[in-house]
Amino acid sequence: xxxxxxxxxxxxxxxxxxxxxxxxxxxxxxxxxxxxxxxxxxxxxxxxxxxxxxxxxxxxxxxxxxxxxxxxxxxxxxxxxxxxxxxxxxxxxxxxxxxxxxxxxxxxxxxxxxxxxxxxxxxxxxxxxxxxxxxxxxxxxxxxxxxxxxxxxxxxxxxxxxxxxxxxxxxxxxxxxxxxxxxxxxxxxxxxxxxxxxxxxxxxxxxxxxxxxxxxxxxxxxxxxxxxxxxxxxxxxxxxxx
Amino acid sequence: xxxxxxxxxxxxxxxxxxxxxxxxxxxxxxxxxxxxxxxxxxxxxxxxxxxxxxxxxxxxxxxxxxxxxxxxxxxxxxxxxxxxxx
Numbered sequence: 001x002x003x004x005x006x007x008x009x010x011x012x013x014x015x016x017x018x019x020x021x022x023x024x025x026x027x028x029x030x031x032x033x034x035x036x037x038x039x040x041x042x043x044x045x046x047x048x049x050x051x052x053x054x055x056x057x058x059x060x061x062x063x064x065x066x067x068x069x070x071x072x073x074x075x076x077x078x079x080x081x082x083x084x085x086x087x088x089x090x091x092x093x094x095x096x097x098x099x100x101x102x103x104x105x106x107x108x109x110x111x112x113x114x115x116x117x118x119x120x121x122x123x124x125x126x127x128x129x130x131x132x133x134x135x136x137x138x139x140x141x142x143x144x145x146x147x148x149x150x151x152x153x154x155x156x157x158x159x160x161x162x163x164x165x166x167x168x169x170x171x172x173x174x175x176x177x178x179x180x181x182x183x184x185x186x187x188x189x190x191x192x193x194x195x196x197x198x199x200x201x202x203x204x205x206x207x208x209x210x211x212x213x214x215x216x217x218x219x220x221x222x223x224x225x226x227x228x229x230x231x232x233x234x235x236x237x238x239x240x241x242x
Numbered sequence: 243x244x245x246x247x248x249x250x251x252x253x254x255x256x257x258x259x260x261x262x263x264x265x266x267x268x269x270x271x272x273x274x275x276x277x278x279x280x281x282x283x284x285x286x287x288x289x290x291x292x293x294x295x296x297x298x299x300x301x302x303x304x305x306x307x308x309x310x311x312x313x314x315x316x317x318x319x320x321x322x323x324x325x326x327x328x
Binding site: 126127154155162164165166218219222225 | 260261262281282283284286287290291294
């Protein structure tokens with residue numbers, strides 16, 4: 001439904017958020033280019049600050065904005081979240097994940113401007129990177145203190161889609177905890193394929209860590225994927241009926 | 243020796259359980275990507291669940307990417323099962 005608030009969000013706040021993305025990018029670019037670092041830490045820090053800015057605009061668009069974080073585990077971890085909106089990418093910043101390495105689909109690496117940031121930050125192309133190299137890159141990222149962020153549904157088209165097991169395979173192989181994050185309301189605010197920003201109740205919830213060692217099945221990473229999906233979707237579905 | 247009917251039944255059973263598919267989607271001519279909706283990352287999981295179901299390795303020595311339809315998948319498993327003497 002298109003309310004007055006939808007038009008205000010879409011015509012005023014949305015463009016302001018885009019201006020923020022470009023202005024912050026233009027201001028940061030000379031510093032990032034003049035003082036490059038091999039690990040991509042500075043670019044990731046910049047992405048974190050940009051994400052916090054975007055989440056400020058999301059707060060302005062929301063009817064209600066609730067964040068339920070948990071303390072960060074003592075070690076770097078793999079963060080997995082459901083994915084139904086382009087806004088989801090920015091949400092982990094408000095849950096206390098500051099230094100993150102995203103693993104995303106290949107098309108994001110082709111976007112103008114974004115591709116420079118993606119490469120500079122050392123983000124990983126899930127489609128082009130062979131499994132052995134993926135493991136090595138993630139291991140290095142974790143050793144550098146990064147949390148690895150994935151959206152195991154792989155696409156925004158079906159909010160209830162199954163979780164692909166790659167993230168959980170990484171967690172099992174690298175022996176790090178998986179932190180499930182439940183995102184609800186972003187799908188209502190900015191659905192896939194839409195340019196309108198609808199007012200919505202946004203709730204971001206961090207769930208307790210899940211470890212591969214807690215599973216006994218024949219294929220641990222598939223079991224983990226099913227369990228974590230259920231945990232996340234239970235929270236999301238509960239929030240959506242509120 | 244495992245029959246083709248048995249291969250089809252077990253394959254469909256595994257795919258339905260893991261990917262929440264329906265019988266209507268699992269027709270032999272169905273294109274795995276376009277009709278069944280499995281992408282390249284799903285294919286990795288599909289191989290794992292089928293290996294578990296049939297108790298044999300599907301990944302070694304053959305190009306799994308040449309599998310386009312469900313029928314191709316049944317043929318592929320049948321061929322491997324014959325070679326393994328199952």
